[in-house]
Amino acid sequence: MTLEEIVRLVKEGKFYKSSAWEKKRLEILERDNHECQRCKDAGGYSKGNVVHHIKHLDDRPDLALEDDNLMTVCEACHNALHPERLRTPEASKRRQITPERW
Template sequence: MTEYKSEEQKRTFYKSGAWNKLRQQALDRDNHECQQCKREGKVHVDSKKVEGERKTIELNVHHKYEIEHYPQLALVLDNLETVCLNCHNKVHNRVFGEQKKKRWDDEMW
């Protein structure tokens, strides 16, 4: 079984034809909409390609069970979910542009 522990192994996987094909199937299945936003009653769809401009990235296809820990599920469609960048960052506990919650709420002296 293939392992996806190193950054190089992950990069190779995410550039593969098998991943690109499965990723497109997940996007099509999820109607190019963020599934987490949908559960929250919101709509976040993919950007439209404008001729002569680079398409902005709005959506990611997320592994519910990460390939690093569950390599056997790396190419399983049911393990994939379309999410917007904001929801994907929340899932991975990445915060950009705002302060992370302080560890201590103690008063400063």
């Protein structure tokens, strides 16, 4: 997938539905043994089912499918990694429209 395609998909809110992402997501989950890397760093263990962009997709679409920019986390950690999701009513409104999973 080219950067132009990624940028277009992100803009249209379709990136997380693309087969390229689905494939990459499974790859990363497997790489990380479905284990939350943030809990692991803290010395704990949680099963992870979310693949998080370390540099956010909106800022760095060029890193959208880079292994080094992706990590498996659990729901709780993912919420902690995205405080912006809770900050403004504007943001939550936007969230309802875009069915993305970060």
